[in-house]
Amino acid sequence: MKLDKIDIRILCELQKNGRISNVELAELINLSPSPCLMRVKRLQTEGFITGYSAQIDVAKLGQTLTVFAEITLKNHRQIDFARFLTTIEKIDSVVECHLVSGGYDYLVKFITAGISEYQAVMERLVEMDIGIDKYFSFVVLKSPIVKSHLPLESIFDS
Secondary structure, three states: OOOOHHHHHHHHHHHHOOOOOHHHHHHHOOOOHHHHHHHHHHHHHOOOOOOOOOOOOHHHHOOOEEEEEEEEEOOOOHHHHHHHHHHHOOOOOEEEEEEOOOOOOEEEEEEEOOHHHHHHHHHHHHHOOOOEEEEEEEEOOOOOOOOOOOOHHHHHHO
C-alpha cells in the first residue's frame, strides 16, 4: 500500500494524540468522519499503525538511570546474533536495541533504578555466555531533546 498525503496527515495527527476522536481527526485533515475512519482502519490493517500507548515522563517516576551500551559480539554468525537477541529481549530494563554499523554490533538502551542495577544486569549478561565480547557504557546525564514522533512529513516529502 502506498501512502498519500492524507494518510501521512492522519499518521502525523495520531502520533501527536492517539486518543483523538475520529470526528476531531476528520476535522483536522479536512475529511468527513466516515472516510477518515476507513483510512485509519486501513492503516491499522496494513500495519502502519501498530498500537496506541501512553507516554510516561520517566523523571516523574523518581530516580532512574538511562544508559546506552555499545555491545560487541565475539562471533558474527546468524546463530550468534539470534542467541544474543533472544536473551536481551527478555530483559525488562532494555527499552531499545539496534543492530548498527561501525566499530560495535549493538547499541542498547537500558533504563534502570540505578547504577548498581545496571551493573548487575550487565554482569548477568556477560556470565550467561551469550557471545558478548566487550561492552562500553554511556550514562545519560541529561536528555535535552526527546521526541516521541517520527518526522513523517519530511520523510515523505523527499
